């Protein structure tokens with residue numbers, strides 16, 4: 001992925017995470033609470049708050065088996081595993097993020113409830129009907145083949161299973177401010193409109209439960225996890241170059257209706 005890519009080798013990313021934790025006054029030798037890591041490991045619009053809202057919307061239960069697609073450093077997976085108590089499988093394309101996710105799972109003592117798989121969302125290594133819930137936050141905007149993605153998700157969901165997501169959608173105007181957090185330039189920008197998202201999901205066998213545009217709600221709130229952290233504090237800038245400009249462009253794009261923030265829970 002282009003906007004939030006990790007530029008470092010797996011061991012570099014582990015070293016960066018450990019250094020950032022220590023600088024923020026956290027001791028990696030002690031068990032860390034997932035919540036303490038949230039400014040670093042929730043790589044999506046709205047951060048931990050948005051994950052908790054989605055969790056409520058999707059009514060994830062302890063007995064659910066959950067697949068987190070494009071899990072990044074697995075912050076949302078740890079929120080699910082620690083706050084709901086469910087098991088989570090993470091799929092993530094980047095080996096660097098997989099290494100970071102595995103490290104943070106260990107430091108929070110959640111490695112027995114979360115498995116990390118370095119694979120593409122377009123080729124899921126699971127049998128049909130494996131999961132009760134598929135979870136996806138800010139990932140589809142980097143995947144051009146939406147039909148392939150939704151078809152593969154439908155395959156691994158149990159009948160009646162839920163797909164819970166949040167995503168940027170294309171707005172009424174073309175996207176013009178780059179770099180964005182998910183796209184350095186227009187070639188990386190795989191947004192489709194909310195209508196198209198709903199249509200393709202329907203064609204792939206999903207039935208809408210909730211589908212809402214939360215752009216205005218988001219704009220009315222502070223932009224906490226999208227702004228560079230103060231020196232010594234944890235933040236996405238540990239991994240993301242030029243975060244200030246990318247975040248400002250994303251906000252401007254939202255304000256001007258070039259992009260929309262949507263979330264939903266669909267059923268198989």
Ligand SMILES: C[S@@+](CC[C@H](N)C(=O)[O-])C[C@H]1O[C@@H](n2cnc3c(N)ncnc32)[C@H](O)[C@@H]1O
Nearest residue numbers: 042043044070071072092093094120121137138
């Ligand atoms: C903006 S980050 C979101 C990470 C995580 N969902 C979160 O909210 O913290 C997008 C993630 O999707 C991953 N990704 C992009 N395309 C993917 C694909 N085809 N298969 C698996 N992961 C993918 C990227 O590597 C990146 O870690």
